[in-house]
Amino acid sequence: VKKLDEKPLLVEIHLVESRTYHQIRNLARSKAALTSARTTANAIYCPPLLQASIDAQSGTLHAEEKDYKTAYSYFYEAFEAQKNADDPKAITNLKHMLLCKIMTDCADEVPLMLDGKLVLKFAGPELDVMREIAKAYQERALDKLIKAQEKYKDQLESDPVTKFHLTNLHDTLLQQNLCRLIEPFSAVQMSHVAKLIDLPVDKVESTLSQMILDQKFTGILDAGKGALIAYQDTPDNETYETGIQVIENMGKVVDSLYTRASHLS
Numbered sequence: 001v002k003k004l005d006e007k008p009l010l011v012e013i014h015l016v017e018s019r020t021y022h023q024i025r026n027l028a029r030s031k032a033a034l035t036s037a038r039t040t041a042n043a044i045y046c047p048p049l050l051q052a053s054i055d056a057q058s059g060t061l062h063a064e065e066k067d068y069k070t071a072y073s074y075f076y077e078a079f080e081a082q083k084n085a086d087d088p089k090a091i092t093n094l095k096h097m098l099l100c101k102i103m104t105d106c107a108d109e110v111p112l113m114l115d116g117k118l119v120l121k122f123a124g125p126e127l128d129v130m131r132e133i134a135k136a137y138q139e140r141a142l143d144k145l146i147k148a149q150e151k152y153k154d155q156l157e158s159d160p161v162t163k164f165h166l167t168n169l170h171d172t173l174l175q176q177n178l179c180r181l182i183e184p185f186s187a188v189q190m191s192h193v194a195k196l197i198d199l200p201v202d203k204v205e206s207t208l209s210q211m212i213l214d215q216k217f218t219g220i221l222d223a224g225k226g227a228l229i230a231y232q233d234t235p236d237n238e239t240y241e242t243g244i245q246v247i248e249n250m251g252k253v254v255d256s257l258y259t260r261a262s263h264l265s
Contacts, residue, residue, distance in 0.1 A: 110134035
């Protein structure tokens with residue numbers, strides 16, 4: 001292809017390469033392939049829909065890095081180009097725009113966007129799922145999020161980008177709900193926490209274990225008793241910190257005096 005100088009085709013090949021690496025979670029190579037696609041596209045006249053594909057992939061990779069604001073900008077550019085060309089892929093980028101709003105804690109803007117005149121023609125299950133997920137996120141309602149994921153399973157299965165980030169959103173809401181439930185306790189049975197949150201004990205246990213490892217919760221799991229034991233956060237001891245600083249400064253003074261004494265001798 002390079003020898004034939006088919007630049008538009010070469011751009012599409014790089015895009016396919018970028019998407020493929022993204023699917024197998026090799027983000028470094030996915031970004032490299034996208035950079036090649038963009039570089040090649042900048043050297044030619046790039047048709048609007050091809051540029052939209054580049055923007056959509058750029059948005060996807062920025063979302064992977066949790067840079068959802070930049071991702072939104074790219075998805076918006078792709079959506080506008082595809083909408084103007086009546087490309088059926090436009091609705092996918094619209095979904096990803098809504099997803100970015102949710103992930104940036106702007107879920108309250110989702111209904112306003114969905115009720116806009118320019119979006120009404122895309123109304124249907126593909127967007128209904130985003131409305132329900134935004135509502136669940138606003139209410140921090142894990143049960144509503146799970147119900148929405150089950151209800152619109154077909155729509156989510158066909159969109160791996162949305163499905164991936166909703167899995168992360170599910171984990172975030174689960175951790176937030178667990179923190180809220182266990183906050184009043186210094187020690188609590190795992191079975192009781194599982195009953196309160198209406199999830200299997202092993203799911204609750206694995207999530208709490210990961211939260212402890214990630215230092216999102218201070219405590220230990222007593223597997224023998226099937227209990228979670230919370231530790232109180234110890235406030236910073238200013239006297240201790242000051243004492244350490246004084247000792248370090250004295251050490252520097254002693255080292256300096258020793259150096260001077262060595263020169264005198």
